[in-house]
Amino acid sequence: MAVSGITQSRPQLALDRLGVAALLSAVVVATALFVGARYGALLMIGLGLGLALEGLRFGFAGPWRALILRGEPAGLIAQLAAIGLVALASFPLLSGHPEELIGAHAPVGLAMVAGAFVFGASMQLVLGCGSGTLVNAGSGNAVSLVALPFFAIGSFAGAYHLDWWVDLGTAPTVTMQDAFGTTGGLVATLLALGAVAAVVYLRAGTDQRVIPRRLWIAALVVAALAVLNLVVSGQPWGVVYGLGLWAAKGAQAIGMDLSSSAFWTAPTHVTRLQESLLTDVTSLTNIGIILGAFGIAAWRGGLGGERTHLPWKGWAAAVVAGLLMGYSSRLAFGCNVGAFFSGISTGSLHGWAWFAAAFVGSILGVRLRPLVGLEPK
Amino acid sequence: MTMLRSRRPVALATLLLLGAVLALDLATSSPPNPYRQPAFLALGSGEKADGAFCAAPPPG
Numbered sequence A: 001m002a003v004s005g006i007t008q009s010r011p012q013l014a015l016d017r018l019g020v021a022a023l024l025s026a027v028v029v030a031t032a033l034f035v036g037a038r039y040g041a042l043l044m045i046g047l048g049l050g051l052a053l054e055g056l057r058f059g060f061a062g063p064w065r066a067l068i069l070r071g072e073p074a075g076l077i078a079q080l081a082a083i084g085l086v087a088l089a090s091f092p093l094l095s096g097h098p099e100e101l102i103g104a105h106a107p108v109g110l111a112m113v114a115g116a117f118v119f120g121a122s123m124q125l126v127l128g129c130g131s132g133t134l135v136n137a138g139s140g141n142a143v144s145l146v147a148l149p150f151f152a153i154g155s156f157a158g159a160y161h162l163d164w165w166v167d168l169g170t171a172p173t174v175t176m177q178d179a180f181g182t183t184g185g186l187v188a189t190l191l192a193l194g195a196v197a198a199v200v201y202l203r204a205g206t207d208q209r210v211i212p213r214r215l216w217i218a219a220l221v222v223a224a225l226a227v228l229n230l231v232v233s234g235q236p237w238g239v240v241y242g243l244g245l246w247a248a249k250g251a252q253a254i255g256m257d258l259s260s261s262a263f264w265t266a267p268t269h270v271t272r273l274q275e276s277l278l279t280d281v282t283s284l285t286n287i288g289i290i291l292g293a294f295g296i297a298a299w300r301g302g303l304g305g306e307r308t309h310l311p312w313k314g315w316a317a318a319v320v321a322g323l324l325m326g327y328s329s330r331l332a333f334g335c336n337v338g339a340f341f342s343g344i345s346t347g348s349l350h351g352w353a354w355f356a357a358a359f360v361g362s363i364l365g366v367r368l369r370p371l372v373g374l375e376p377k
Numbered sequence B: 001m002t003m004l005r006s007r008r009p010v011a012l013a014t015l016l017l018l019g020a021v022l023a024l025d026l027a028t029s030s031p032p033n034p035y036r037q038p039a040f041l042a043l044g045s046g047e048k049a050d051g052a053f054c055a056a057p058p059p060g
Helices: A010-034 A037-055 A061-070 A074-096 A110-126 A130-138 A142-160 A162-166 A176-203 A213-233 A240-253 A267-274 A281-299 A312-331 A336-345 A349-372 B008-028
Strands: none
Touching: A010 A037, A010 A281, A037 A130, A037 A213, A037 A281, A061 A074, A061 A110, A061 A349, A074 A176, A074 A213, A074 A336, A110 A130, A110 A142, A110 A162, A110 A312, A110 A336, A110 A349, A130 A142, A130 A281, A130 A312, A130 A336, A130 B008, A142 A162, A142 A240, A142 A312, A142 B008, A162 A312, A176 A336, A213 A281, A213 A336, A240 A267, A240 A281, A240 A312, A240 A336, A240 B008, A281 B008, A312 A349, A336 A349
């Protein structure tokens, strides 16, 4: 895998920093001027997420792996803290403004749970979840760059077939707000998050019970940006829909007929297909995450590290894992961001089901990773 | 040669891929119209999000 060691000269680093600052500023200003202020703001929120995720090394797949292999709870506890912070804001916001804001509410079902399981396993193969694949590709990780287009194609295909999978067996959508009311639902969510955090904390060895300050800062920043995403766009932070839309646009451009898909012919998605990606919420934050991760990697000279070297089997596994992540996350009504992070923080029961199934899938994925050529045996 | 072995070409390839996606998009979509844009904040706008989101259920 990647070994750092190729040093970057000071003039080269200065040039990188100047170029990156100019590029990112220009992209945001141009989007705000030529597309709209809201869209410029969403791009900035994405940039902030990319900077925070890469700069403070806040992720999802890596911390789950650390917990599974070494019992380290820090990363998961930081995730749970961020989700709890978002819940504190989003529950009252959703309750007070139901005509303007929507939560990441989706039903639990057979395909949903199976999709989350497969996503959990696949994200451990490439060590990058929905947001992680974007961050890693932007910061020069070749495995994620290879997986990303296939992630998008898988997401498009999963959405294409979504109605068939949902018909296999799906319960009505259940939210914590429905079950316990707004305040009761918020309290139940915070208690459940706290209980999970307490279990993994107490199971860890005493020397592993340290949570680095950067993770607390990252949790705070990511939570603030997620709440901003809800306030600005009216919907929670997501990743997968945007990637599927990118592939759907490509399919349309090469003449593929989407008229047999119930999903892609629904009025909302037809509009998205007709309008520019620069007016699509998840596309804008996805673009921002890639650019933000690129920016922080270039800023600190991280692009000088040695790139990934894998056997052919490893690259093939990255392609398959990318496809599976995209397809399964559509069946699961989101990835680690849209279902786990945003689902739980806005009160959807499917977020909790996603968490459980994806974590079990991750245990399998961690075991499979050396077998498919993605890490030294 | 050293640069080719670094992460830099991979990161630049990611940006090129992103640029290609946006170029294709701008060539095939309705051009963005800044004079017909939504309110800066959805909160307080009186308009609901369109539902183009990961948790969106299939229609019907």
